[in-house]
Amino acid sequence: MELHQFTIHALQEKIRNGEVSALQIAESVFSRIDAVEGRIHSYIRLMKEEAMASAARADEGIQKGDIQPLTGIPIALKDIVCTRGIPTTCGSRMLHQFVPPYNATAVEKLAAAGAIFVGKANMDEFAMGSSTETSYFGPTRNPWDLERIPGGSSGGSATAVAADECIASIGSDTGGSIRQPAALCGVVGMKPTYGRVSRFGLIAFASSLDQIGPLTKDVEDCAIMMNVLAGYDPKESTSVKAEVPDYRQFVGRDIKGWKIGIPKEYFIDGIDPEVSAAVAKTIETVRQCGASIVEISLPHTKYCVAVYYIIAPAEASSNLARYDGVRYGFRAADARDLSEMYQKTRRQGFGAEVKRRIMIGTYALSAGYYDAYYGKASQVRALIRRDFDEAFARCDVVLTPTTPTPAFKIGEKTDDPLQMYLSDIFTISANLAGIPGISVPCGFSTSGLPIGVQFLAGHFEEGKLLQAASAYEKSAAVEKRRPAL
Ligand code: GLN
Numbered sequence: 001m002e003l004h005q006f007t008i009h010a011l012q013e014k015i016r017n018g019e020v021s022a023l024q025i026a027e028s029v030f031s032r033i034d035a036v037e038g039r040i041h042s043y044i045r046l047m048k049e050e051a052m053a054s055a056a057r058a059d060e061g062i063q064k065g066d067i068q069p070l071t072g073i074p075i076a077l078k079d080i081v082c083t084r085g086i087p088t089t090c091g092s093r094m095l096h097q098f099v100p101p102y103n104a105t106a107v108e109k110l111a112a113a114g115a116i117f118v119g120k121a122n123m124d125e126f127a128m129g130s131s132t133e134t135s136y137f138g139p140t141r142n143p144w145d146l147e148r149i150p151g152g153s154s155g156g157s158a159t160a161v162a163a164d165e166c167i168a169s170i171g172s173d174t175g176g177s178i179r180q181p182a183a184l185c186g187v188v189g190m191k192p193t194y195g196r197v198s199r200f201g202l203i204a205f206a207s208s209l210d211q212i213g214p215l216t217k218d219v220e221d222c223a224i225m226m227n228v229l230a231g232y233d234p235k236e237s238t239s240v241k242a243e244v245p246d247y248r249q250f251v252g253r254d255i256k257g258w259k260i261g262i263p264k265e266y267f268i269d270g271i272d273p274e275v276s277a278a279v280a281k282t283i284e285t286v287r288q289c290g291a292s293i294v295e296i297s298l299p300h301t302k303y304c305v306a307v308y309y310i311i312a313p314a315e316a317s318s319n320l321a322r323y324d325g326v327r328y329g330f331r332a333a334d335a336r337d338l339s340e341m342y343q344k345t346r347r348q349g350f351g352a353e354v355k356r357r358i359m360i361g362t363y364a365l366s367a368g369y370y371d372a373y374y375g376k377a378s379q380v381r382a383l384i385r386r387d388f389d390e391a392f393a394r395c396d397v398v399l400t401p402t403t404p405t406p407a408f409k410i411g412e413k414t415d416d417p418l419q420m421y422l423s424d425i426f427t428i429s430a431n432l433a434g435i436p437g438i439s440v441p442c443g444f445s446t447s448g449l450p451i452g453v454q455f456l457a458g459h460f461e462e463g464k465l466l467q468a469a470s471a472y473e474k475s476a477a478v479e480k481r482r483p484a485l
Pocket of ligand 1: 128153176177312
């Protein structure tokens, strides 16, 4: 095995034993990038110079015995988190030359934990999409089949991990953008509880839904990343002052006697039969791990996509009002007056999907429509949340497919926004309810595409998710494969 193929915890051990240096790991990752990045396009920007300098500094620290949880570990950052002095584009022409004057808290925390930043990962424009095709910088390709999408919007964060172009990464999840690409690329992805991870410096899409979380090669790495990322931040008013457990303690524990809830509303017609089969096998494995299966009902599931596509665009239209060509970001040339400058800037700066969301959102919030749309959607959202409260009174975690199908072809859904929106049919509910969710690999289709299973838990129960996911992972029911690149 080469160094770029290892997990965080395996590399940590090698660093502690003095077996490898941070520089060797960084060199291995960048040589892998040289070999495969041209075919995949995980990154909008690579940070090789900065990474090599931090690796050299990490090695000096290691010599003195200073080893932090991520010392010497190459990490990719979705290009939606602000990095001081380094362009942060959000996948958009609007911000293609934007250089933030500060770091996101997540970036600060990763840096303080010793992480080496490899680069800024590609994404759907402003995180709106499920395929990474709406990026201003061109699409990312799925390492398991280069003709297919990697999922989105954190597509580059997922492919970078799957193709060993980093050891772990962070993404953001508003309706599934960490879990869906994780599933389609065969890696682990967690959306933490709303308020668990600070969003200071995360470019806002839909503020009542957005969360930052990790994408990793296994469940233990997910726990290590969560240990670094989680916690209260005085700079972020929605971050919660709740104690952060050591997430690593949940890894490796069994789930004997646990109740696993299977919501009947998530096993519907239209799911790809290979996904159904893989998830059915997962349920069987979980049972063999000593858990019992309880059928539950989340009756308001059928409204999730509709509610999401009112709330998310409404909040987006408000958040994106700041891109006016005046304060920062792109400004169109040749405008005769202020109004024309606004119009041209927004027409040229945003892509089609972002404009669609802004129009939907502006309509839903306009005078006379608020009650019928945003107000109504918020009421239904409360019911969706209550469904989960009732479910978690009956089971420890809920198990569902992460996505209805494996990765689809590039271009297959770009002309059909509704079909694209349905990619997130199983992931959106967690964002609406504010609960945590994790996607873990659970098998492959006959054509060799990864399939993911999702576990959901109550608020601040990330530990339970890690425990369930790690028990399942340890059962070795899922074959370990690597994409043939
Ligand atoms: N695919 C969903 C959307 O387009 C979710 C995106 C996300 O989680 N950022 O809105």
